Amino acid sequence: MASSEEKVYIGHPSGARACIELHGAHLTSWKTANGQEQVFVSKQAVFKPPKAIRGGVPICFPQFSDFGNLKTSHGFARNTRWKLFEREGDTVVLKLNSSDDDFLDKYGCEDSFTISVRYTITNTQLFTKLMVTNTGCEEMVYTVALHTYFPVEDITKARVEGLYRVGYLDSLDGRLMKTEENPYILINEEVDRIYLSTPPTLRLVDPIGKKVVTIEKFNLPDIVVWNPWVEKAKRLSDFGDNEYKEMLCVETGHIKPAIRLAPGTVWKSEQILTVVNNGAIL
Numbered sequence: 001m002a003s004s005e006e007k008v009y010i011g012h013p014s015g016a017r018a019c020i021e022l023h024g025a026h027l028t029s030w031k032t033a034n035g036q037e038q039v040f041v042s043k044q045a046v047f048k049p050p051k052a053i054r055g056g057v058p059i060c061f062p063q064f065s066d067f068g069n070l071k072t073s074h075g076f077a078r079n080t081r082w083k084l085f086e087r088e089g090d091t092v093v094l095k096l097n098s099s100d101d102d103f104l105d106k107y108g109c110e111d112s113f114t115i116s117v118r119y120t121i122t123n124t125q126l127f128t129k130l131m132v133t134n135t136g137c138e139e140m141v142y143t144v145a146l147h148t149y150f151p152v153e154d155i156t157k158a159r160v161e162g163l164y165r166v167g168y169l170d171s172l173d174g175r176l177m178k179t180e181e182n183p184y185i186l187i188n189e190e191v192d193r194i195y196l197s198t199p200p201t202l203r204l205v206d207p208i209g210k211k212v213v214t215i216e217k218f219n220l221p222d223i224v225v226w227n228p229w230v231e232k233a234k235r236l237s238d239f240g241d242n243e244y245k246e247m248l249c250v251e252t253g254h255i256k257p258a259i260r261l262a263p264g265t266v267w268k269s270e271q272i273l274t275v276v277n278n279g280a281i282l
């Protein structure tokens with residue numbers, strides 16, 4: 001299905017809504033049935049391709065950060081226009097084909113692939129299915145992440161649960177391998193960590209916002225926790241100086257080891273976000 005639109009909307013009979021930009025297949029808004037926005041987008045975000053959008057859910061592919069051979073941090077999927085493949089009510093599918101454009105030359109990628117993302121919403125949930133097909137004759141080696149920016153009422157009170165005793169690479173300390181010693185993670189400084197081989201379910205708890213988001217995942221073993229805090233926030237041109245107080249990135253990914261996909265085969269993954277607004281479970 002061809003489209004000249006820049007963005008697509010999906011809706012659920014409950015009133016839930018989501019908006020996805022064709023640029024990057026980037027989800028920039030997800031409102032649950034109660035009207036509450038569930039992704040953070042910076043007020044300084046630049047909606048001007050090929051720049052990546054600061055907030056929502058950037059798709060990092062075919063590499064997360066510098067985990068790969070490309071020079072472009074987080075790969076090129078978030079800088080590239082995807083094609084609308086299917087849209088029906090609560091679901092949209094977008095695809096990016098390595099044969100679509102000249103971007104492979106531009107980014108120095110030699111792989112042949114199709115990547116597709118399927119977003120489906122219900123009253124309180126966002127399902128994201130990510131699929132990569134190796135359409136080439138060589139093994140494809142890549143890393144990937146769904147770089148979700150969650151809004152939180154007060155970053156110093158928010159916590160991530162489910163990573164106790166999990167090993168992580170500390171990106172602020174030369175990617176040194178460490179072990180999480182805290183039953184849950186509180187943020188009161190810059191944090192940039194890649195937790196490896198994490199459990200299938202985690203929780204982001206926002207006690208001030210009286211909200212819990214459950215993060216379930218399949219074939220996305222790694223979790224990145226990122227908040228730029230004061231100094232890095234100032235250095236980011238498309239991010240407000242004080243916005244670090246109201247967001248937290250909890251990113252599901254497959255980063256270390258990288259995925260090795262044989263020719264003609266398909267890699268599938270899924271993330272399910274469920275929002276629960278209920279003081280009792282906090």
Ligand SMILES: O=P(O)(O)OC[C@H]1O[C@H](O)[C@H](O)[C@@H](O)[C@@H]1O
Pocket residue numbers: 052065073074171192193224225226249
């Ligand atoms: O500024 P970007 O390229 O969007 O990256 C934003 C952030 O993404 C991830 O969370 C990385 O772990 C961070 O090191 C990086 O700063």
